[in-house]
Amino acid sequence: xxxxxxxxxxxxxxxxxxxxxxxxxxxxxxxxxxxxxxxxxxxxxxxxxxxxxxxxxxxxxxxxxxxxxxxxxxxxxxxxxxxxxxxxxxxxxxxxxxxxxxx
Numbered sequence: 001x002x003x004x005x006x007x008x009x010x011x012x013x014x015x016x017x018x019x020x021x022x023x024x025x026x027x028x029x030x031x032x033x034x035x036x037x038x039x040x041x042x043x044x045x046x047x048x049x050x051x052x053x054x055x056x057x058x059x060x061x062x063x064x065x066x067x068x069x070x071x072x073x074x075x076x077x078x079x080x081x082x083x084x085x086x087x088x089x090x091x092x093x094x095x096x097x098x099x100x101x102x103x
Contacts, residue, residue: 006022006023050075051072051090052090054068055068055094058087068087068091
């Protein structure tokens with residue numbers, strides 16, 4: 001792909017229209033990067049909300065960690081080991097929170 005980049009030796013052979021297009025596109029992409037952190041934050045918040053929902057359903061249905069692990073694995077594409085860790089950790093936190101609230 002270096003032959004499309006006019007800043008590389010191979011890309012120097014590009015005609016001026018393509019060089020101009022490259023520079024304009026690069027500048028626009030750099031300006032759009034300002035919105036990336038908030039976009040990533042929104043995605044993380046959405047995932048956290050989804051995990052919380054899965055955990056609460058699991059706790060309400062009798063703490064089925066096996067199914068929660070599978071759901072986490074399928075929904076977020078994490079390894080089984082990571083999903084099992086998240087399932088245990090979040091279920092324990094939810095159970096402890098509910099115990100404190102009721103006691």
